[in-house]
Amino acid sequence: MLGDALLVSKGVGSIDHIEQINELFKLNVNTKRPIKILDNLRRLRHNINYYGYKPNMMELEDTIDIAKSCFEPIYKKVYEEISPKQL
Numbered sequence: 001m002l003g004d005a006l007l008v009s010k011g012v013g014s015i016d017h018i019e020q021i022n023e024l025f026k027l028n029v030n031t032k033r034p035i036k037i038l039d040n041l042r043r044l045r046h047n048i049n050y051y052g053y054k055p056n057m058m059e060l061e062d063t064i065d066i067a068k069s070c071f072e073p074i075y076k077k078v079y080e081e082i083s084p085k086q087l
Helices: 002-009 017-025 035-051 057-082
Strands: none
Touching: 002 017, 002 057, 017 035, 035 057
C-alpha cells in the first residue's frame, strides 16, 4: 500500500505488487534490515495465497521482525514524500 501511495502521488497506476515494492526500493531510507527484503515477503505472500504454502514458525518470526524493523521508517519516508510541501 505504501508503494502504491507513492505511485498514485506521481499519477501512475500500478498493475501488480512488484511495481509497488520497486517504488519502495527507490526510497532513501535507513532501516534496521535491508529494504530489499520486502521482496521476500511478497514472494512468501504469493506462495501462501496462490499455492497454499504453510509458512513455518521461523518464517513467521522473521516476517514479524521485518515488519518491526522496516515499516515505521518506510511509512515516515513515504508520508514525507507524498505530503504537500509547506511554503
